[in-house]
Amino acid sequence: MAHISSAESLALEELFEREHQPMVRMAALMIGSGALAEEVVQDAFAEVVKRWHSLDRPGGYLRTCVVNGCAQVLRRRETEARLSPTVAQTSAVELPTHLVEIEAALNTLTDRRRLVVVLRYFVDVPDAEIAELLGVRPATVRSLARRALVALKEELL
Secondary structure, X not given: OOOOOHHHHHHHHHHHHHHHHHHHHHHHHHHOOHHHHHXXXXXXXXXXXXXXXXXXXXXXXXXXXXXXXXXXXXXXXXXXXXXXXXXXXXXXXXXXXXXHHHHHHHOOOOHHHHHHHHHHHHOOOOHHHHHHHHOOOHHHHHHHHHHHHHHHHHHHO
16 A cells, blocks of 8 residues: 555544544445444555545545445345245344435335435435446436335335
8 A cells, every 4th residue: 555645644543523424324224234334434445545546536436436345245144045044134223313214115125226216315326326336237326216215105104
């Protein structure tokens, strides 16, 4: 790793202070586990530090790393569930009270739909960026969001 100057260290510290909690909340909503969310976010910050000198938008890169880390956790969980249906569900997420019902409803969605809902409505990521993160077209993001909202409406009513 290249040397980080004191100004860069300060900028990195400011990024951490500004983005750590929102990224953990986002990850927790995506994967349903506060502990795993912390791990994903810490790994994402480690990637940001490694590439600090080459990043134009460290915050955007951080979010991409968190989303990719969450997707990896969800893929691993899906594989484990197929191979061993007795794998225990993850522990409850420590969320603000107003998000507990929403978190339970989000858990009823497929992984892709949950990712789209969290990114689109909780983090305000544009559809084009979500599409790029998930490797799909923007129209697919809109379709996933529409279907997810129908399912959430049924679940919450």
